[in-house]
Amino acid sequence: MSVTDEYLANNDAYAAGFTGPLPLPPSRQVAVVACMDARLNVYAILGLRDGEAHVIRNAGGVVTQDEIRSLAISQRLLGTREIILIHHTDCGMLTFTDDAFKQSIQDEVGIKPAWAAEAFADLDEDVRQSIKRIQTSPFIPHTDAVRGFVFDVATGRLIEVK
Amino acid sequence: MSVTDEYLANNDAYAAGFTGPLPLPPSRQVAVVACMDARLNVYAILGLRDGEAHVIRNAGGVVTQDEIRSLAISQRLLGTREIILIHHTDCGMLTFTDDAFKQSIQDEVGIKPAWAAEAFADLDEDVRQSIKRIQTSPFIPHTDAVRGFVFDVATGRLIEVK
Numbered sequence: 001m002s003v004t005d006e007y008l009a010n011n012d013a014y015a016a017g018f019t020g021p022l023p024l025p026p027s028r029q030v031a032v033v034a035c036m037d038a039r040l041n042v043y044a045i046l047g048l049r050d051g052e053a054h055v056i057r058n059a060g061g062v063v064t065q066d067e068i069r070s071l072a073i074s075q076r077l078l079g080t081r082e083i084i085l086i087h088h089t090d091c092g093m094l095t096f097t098d099d100a101f102k103q104s105i106q107d108e109v110g111i112k113p114a115w116a117a118e119a120f121a122d123l124d125e126d127v128r129q130s131i132k133r134i135q136t137s138p139f140i141p142h143t144d145a146v147r148g149f150v151f152d153v154a155t156g157r158l159i160e161v162k
Numbered sequence: 163m164s165v166t167d168e169y170l171a172n173n174d175a176y177a178a179g180f181t182g183p184l185p186l187p188p189s190r191q192v193a194v195v196a197c198m199d200a201r202l203n204v205y206a207i208l209g210l211r212d213g214e215a216h217v218i219r220n221a222g223g224v225v226t227q228d229e230i231r232s233l234a235i236s237q238r239l240l241g242t243r244e245i246i247l248i249h250h251t252d253c254g255m256l257t258f259t260d261d262a263f264k265q266s267i268q269d270e271v272g273i274k275p276a277w278a279a280e281a282f283a284d285l286d287e288d289v290r291q292s293i294k295r296i297q298t299s300p301f302i303p304h305t306d307a308v309r310g311f312v313f314d315v316a317t318g319r320l321i322e323v324k
Binding site: 002003004007008010011013014015017018020021022024025026027028029030031036037038039040041043044045046047048050051052053054055056057058059064065066067068069070072073074076077078082084090092093095096101104105109111113115116117118138139145147153154155156157158 | 164165166169170172173175176177179180182183184186187188189190191192193198199200201202203205206207208209210212213214215216217218219220221226227228229230231232234235236238239240244246252254255257258263266267271273275277278279280300301307309315316317318319320322
């Protein structure tokens with residue numbers, strides 16, 4: 001039995017107690033952009049309830065073209081206004097460089113990715129970088145309520161980046 | 163008080179009961195790629211516990227370059243092997259077309275996005291499209307355990323796409 005099959009068995013129990021459906025637009029008009037890290041349960045960390053907020057996640061919680069796409073759809077079509085960015089301590093993105101990661105792929109499969117891996121050396125600086133990418137995008141209409149945080153995986157606490 | 167401030171107050175309660183830290187690599191070696199939809203609490207839907215799986219999310223749960231980046235980092239650097247894709251019924255991506263969305267942005271701000279909005283008209287077909295994008299990427303080493311599902315927002319149930 002694969003892990004996927006185990007999770008599908010969990011879903012049976014979830015569906016048995018399910019009380020949906022909820023409306024499509026996020027009720028609290030918030031979009032969260034967070035790292036994919038397995039220790040970042042954004043629902044628990046923020047006390048998010050079903051139906052309240054869009055949750056966008058990737059390696060690092062960085063803002064690339066695809067996060068601009070998702071945020072543009074979130075704000076323009078589904079009415080969100082606030083954006084919460086979450087990076088975290090002990091992040092995998094602090095452990096390598098773009099050059100080394102891409103070289104290792106080229107060495108193995110013969111092709112170097114045409115994209116940036118988006119590794120970073122400083123958490124606060126990368127949160128600020130992500131905020132600036134949002135603020136300077138012509139496609140995101142609401143940028144007056146964008147705030148960035150670092151989640152401490154040792155304490156469970158969000159620290160705001162100023 | 164903004165919604166963000168309310169969520170930060172929730173985080174105080176979370177941190178007070180926090181028992182981390184957990185290890186960085188996902189303990190169940192799984193990566194989930196799901197839509198950002200506010201009704202998809204993937205932790206509850208799959209019974210995911212903290213530290214078990216990477217969670218990657220965007221508008222639609224589609225696979226673009228940034229999801230290939232995240233999955234490459236997930237598998238190559240952090241040891242995941244299985245991939246679970248989740249689209250869902252009543253998805254916002256079913257309600258518009260790329261052309262109309264991009265035209266509306268061009269009309270408003272004068273610039274047409276150079277990226278695809280990734281709207282789709284058929285859920286199952288788009289899940290298959292996302293699976294194929296993963297399977298054909300030279301950068302994702304493990305593609306023998308990629309499975310796709312549609313989450314029914316009315317019943318809470320995951321339906322596998324074959």
